[in-house]
Amino acid sequence: MSPPSTHDAAFQNLAQILSAGYQNNEVLEIEILPPGLGPLLQDGHSVGITKKYLVQAFVTARRNFFGALKGKSLDGPEHENSTSPPGHGNYASDELLLVSTEIILLFDCEHLTACNWRKRRLAASILRHDLADSDKGRIWSLIDVLSKELSLIKTFLCSPLHRHTKSPTLWNYRLWLLTHLMRLQRLPQGQLDKLSHVSREVIPGILNDELAIVLRAGELHPRNYYAFTYLREVIGVASGTGDGGQDASTLLAESMIQKALQWCIAHPADISGWAFTEFLLARIPQYQIRSDAVRQVIQFALDIGWEGESLWIFVYSASIDLEGNCLAKDERRASQWDALPEPPLPRIRSNGGWKVWLDWARAVWAAGPAVN
16 A cells, blocks of 8 residues: 555644544644744644645645535545535544644635535534523533634634734634524523523633633734624623623623733734723723723823823723813822823813823923833
């Protein structure tokens, strides 16, 4: 028997790693190696592959995928016309299609045909697991299927790959997956039984996990509007899963605001992060939380002499509904700011907008040492 071709060997080696990670519900970190290394290295959850080796694996994966869709042989004559619709029929064919689409999406994150095949496969699984059924085993089986797919997409979105972190196809697919996962909490209480913790604990936990994913994607690809837009939509979906009482969007925003704010302070030039943080503040009615957030950002900017437009646009927009003297009332800073010859804060609704804030900050810096 002749040895497998280079392309087939690349496919088999990469497929083994991806299949193991998928079945174990693991999140991998995949990066492209320079030509001198590899061609394929693995250390725990870290995987490195050269571009050439990935192309070779992709060629075989694409042939397998489209061959199966057309009902052609996968491994030999005995498999001719054996492929069934996604989620049904020949198990080996389904598994090969699964790993083939993983490799295709690793190479080309905007491959709609591969992504849609996985989506249709899961949609069929969801239909088979009737949510009106009281069988909790079936519900947990569905959760497991969705969780594995979410881990795979997280692998793509959080790996240092060139295009994946800003892929609208992957972000939209992840939103579809999460929407179906969070639908479980809407089941009648009698059906949930031990699953009732989904709405009280799991949903906020899911949102904070998604925040961590988005912030990681924002680090890998600055000004990642795709990622932050996705998170806005997730909050909208999750807001409909509350058990009553305080508005769900407020609770979710409060649980995320400090992490988002700290990320923005660490990346002050990223306007997409500031815009998302302002989005969160707009959903928090507590005046003290909003004013404290603005104070924190202004203090940071004064301490390091930051003049970047993104930060000051946030300060201007987030302070529109605050009292003009709210920051001066802060006892930790009021005495230093009041010592300035000019009023400590600009007119919030001035026609100058964010530039008025920056001019004020420059006056603070010119008047003496940084405010601490």
